[in-house]
Amino acid sequence: xxxxxxxxxxxxxxxxxxxxxxxxxxxxxSIFVQGPAAxxxxxxxxxxxxxxxxxxxxxxxxxxxxxxxxxxxxPYFGLCGGCKWQHMDYAEQLRLKRKQVQDALEHIGGxxxxxxxxxxxxPELFGYRNKMDFxxxxxxxxxPEEADIPADQLxxxxxxxxxxxxxxxxxxxIDIDHCDLSPExxxxxxxxxxxxxxxxxxxxxxxxxxxxxxxxxxxxxRKGGNTGEFMVNLVTTTHHPKLMQELCDDLKSVLGDRLTTxxxxxxxxxxxxxxxxxxxxxxxxxxxxxxxxxxxxxISANSFFQTNTAQAEKLYFQILxxxxxKPTDIVYDLxxxxxxxxxxxxxxxxxVLGVEVVESSVxxxxxxxxxxxxxxxxxxxxxxxxxxxxxQEMRDFGQPDVVITDPPRAGMNPKAVKTLLDIAPxxxxxxxxxxxxxxxxxxxxxxxxxxxxxxxxxxDMFPQTNHVESVARFERVD
Numbered sequence: 001x002x003x004x005x006x007x008x009x010x011x012x013x014x015x016x017x018x019x020x021x022x023x024x025x026x027x028x029x030s031i032f033v034q035g036p037a038a039x040x041x042x043x044x045x046x047x048x049x050x051x052x053x054x055x056x057x058x059x060x061x062x063x064x065x066x067x068x069x070x071x072x073x074x075p076y077f078g079l080c081g082g083c084k085w086q087h088m089d090y091a092e093q094l095r096l097k098r099k100q101v102q103d104a105l106e107h108i109g110g111x112x113x114x115x116x117x118x119x120x121x122x123p124e125l126f127g128y129r130n131k132m133d134f135x136x137x138x139x140x141x142x143x144p145e146e147a148d149i150p151a152d153q154l155x156x157x158x159x160x161x162x163x164x165x166x167x168x169x170x171x172x173x174i175d176i177d178h179c180d181l182s183p184e185x186x187x188x189x190x191x192x193x194x195x196x197x198x199x200x201x202x203x204x205x206x207x208x209x210x211x212x213x214x215x216x217x218x219x220x221x222r223k224g225g226n227t228g229e230f231m232v233n234l235v236t237t238t239h240h241p242k243l244m245q246e247l248c249d250d251l252k253s254v255l256g257d258r259l260t261t262x263x264x265x266x267x268x269x270x271x272x273x274x275x276x277x278x279x280x281x282x283x284x285x286x287x288x289x290x291x292x293x294x295x296x297x298x299i300s301a302n303s304f305f306q307t308n309t310a311q312a313e314k315l316y317f318q319i320l321x322x323x324x325x326k327p328t329d330i331v332y333d334l335x336x337x338x339x340x341x342x343x344x345x346x347x348x349x350x351x352v353l354g355v356e357v358v359e360s361s362v363x364x365x366x367x368x369x370x371x372x373x374x375x376x377x378x379x380x381x382x383x384x385x386x387x388x389x390x391x392q393e394m395r396d397f398g399q400p401d402v403v404i405t406d407p408p409r410a411g412m413n414p415k416a417v418k419t420l421l422d423i424a425p426x427x428x429x430x431x432x433x434x435x436x437x438x439x440x441x442x443x444x445x446x447x448x449x450x451x452x453x454x455x456x457x458x459x460d461m462f463p464q465t466n467h468v469e470s471v472a473r474f475e476r477v478d
Contacts, residue, residue: 225309
């Protein structure tokens with residue numbers, strides 16, 4: 001019999017769901033371990049859940065390291081929920097990412113005859129992110145070392161933090177002074193903004209998710225990976241012109257010409273999502289640009305853009321390879337964002353229709369097409385679950401030969417999947433940031449024998465994390 005709080009020793013055999021690790025005790029019972037374990041480690045773990053067929057436990061210590069274990073470089077490793085794989089060498093990260101996609105296709109999607117390609121590696125393992133979203137909280141997450149220290153003896157206040165949420169703890173943030181995935185401009189903006197906000201705590205209190213009062217919500221920083229243009233976007237509840245100009249001046253004094261634009265976005269939403277309802281531009285024109293291949297894209301504060309510029313180029317070329325476009329093809333690009341995939345495809349087909357729900361992204365997509373003199377792309381604003389509302393526009397544009405869909409982590413709305421199956425393009429190219437969503441939606445594509453999955457290529461967009469992108473090609477069975 002096992003009991004809660006019991007300490008056990010186990011060898012980690014594989015990954016489990018939700019970034020847990022899996023092992024099996026001597027009597028054969030399965031155990032899922034949460035924490036910084038690596039496949040091949042022998043660890044101690046403290047049981048917190050006892051079920052008939054399995055145990056759940058928290059990582060407590062390392063007994064024998066895996067051959068793939070390395071020392072993480074980040075002092076916040078194990079606290080922050082971002083770089084959960086810094087303790088594994090890169091070859092092992094790539095192996096496990098491919099395995100995640102393969103396992104999801106087999107166990108969730110029911111695909112038995114599809115072999116994923118090896119995961120495409122990234123050129124940069126650190127400093128690769130072109131966007132970071134830091135959260136303000138009025139409760140600072142305390143490290144284990146700080147937990148027993150009286151509040152008045154701590155080096156940092158406990159009622160202010162600017163950084164990342166600890167896993168599963170959205171009311172608190174870890175107050176960080178740098179992130180190894182960020183270029184130096186982002187770190188400079190982070191620390192300059194923190195110092196300013198601490199000086200003005202009375203005028204700019206942190207927004208509370210409990211009382212729904214306060215001002216400071218998020219600091220979003222973006223850098224064009226191929227242009228170097230840099231945006232700082234402070235998300236607050238209301239606009240304070242004098243204070244925002246003062247912060248803008250502080251940022252300019254530290255960053256100099258590297259600061260391209262400063263935006264203060266405001267929102268009344270009762271959540272912590274860094275999405276502004278209004279934008280107040282205090283420096284520059286409120287946008288930056290980035291370049292992928294031959295195309296330069298306009299990116300505003302709320303626009304979606306691939307987070308790793310260098311690897312995004314590889315991803316897009318893989319999309320084109322999977323689509324196998326012909327000059328006569330009509331292409332639909334669903335969840336098109338700022339039109340980056342659509343523009344990439346435009347030179348290889350007859351025309352492209354981009355569909356996107358975010359108004360600012362549609363506006364950016366149209367301007368991107370005009371800037372490049374691309375006349376065979378059209379963009380419309382629509383929530384894809386309501387896609388039947390544009391049946392006439394689709395008939396006027398032409399039935400698609402190829403549909404490229406790049407949905408959010410949750411995947412496609414089942415109504416949108418059904419409509420896509422009714423449209424019945426010859427080819428569907430599914431770009432996924434979530435293997436489970438790819439497997440689930442792919443199963444719906446193929447369950448009535450209408451389509452078959454013929455190819456899947458994992459792509460590592462986010463080294464040091466458990467996230468993996470993939471490009472899958474589905475062909476209609478005629």
